[in-house]
Amino acid sequence: MGSTVRISHGLREQIVDQLRNEVVSGRLVAGERLSEASLVKRFNVSRTPIREALQQLTHEGLLYARPNCGVSVADEPCDALRELVIPIRRTIETFALQAFFDQLEEEDFRQWEEILLRMESACRRRDYPAIAEQDLAFHRSIIRRVAMPELEAIWSAIVVRVRSHFRETQRDYADPMEILAEHTRIMEVFRSGDLEASIEVLGINIC
Secondary structure, three states, X not given: OOXXXXXXXXXXXXXXXXXXXHHHHOOOXXXXXXXXXXXXXXXXXXXXHHHHHHHHHHHHOOEEEEOOOEEEEOOOOOHHHHHHHHHHHHHHHHHHHHHHHHHOOHHHHHHHXXXXXXXXXXXXXXXXXXXXXXXXXXXXXHHHOOOOHHHHHHHHHHHHOOHHHHHHHHHOOOOOHHHHHHHHHHHHHHHHOOHHHHHHHHHHHOO
8 A cells, every 4th residue: 555545536435525524524414405406506517426425314314205295314323333333433544543653744733734724714603513523633643644444434324323422422522623633633643653642642632
């Protein structure tokens, strides 16, 4: 696996990523209907990638389709899953980190810095859905860096099942800038080259 390997995402995957982020972050709420026509206009694409994206998200359990009623955002998963799912997510992310840690390069840190800049802006505005989106982007970048689509599919399925917990923990912070500080610290430890410390600081953040 080369040090510059990245997953190339097509149009459908970009739409899936955006809509998934909006559901997990709470921008799209349970029961909200998604109109194909509106999404075609919003993304400026044909109906085909929209339909494919909606089908994928329905398969993931984020959306549900009803005959003659279109597609809507699914209800939040049962809270009882949290204790089971969160350790699995931690295992997946630390596994991914170990897989590429010795191949880290400046491009990786540049991407993380861009995410953290957007996170900082969201934290200053106390825009919690935007904070959640950048939090997701940071952690997804760790998974995506491994260039294993199967691993990303497993991780995505895990994250969507704890989406309410994901949002609630962010609101537990007295100051959202603490969220930024935690992720900045993760990046700094990554840069130090200490794998053991990096696994520890990443694991602490996933709770």
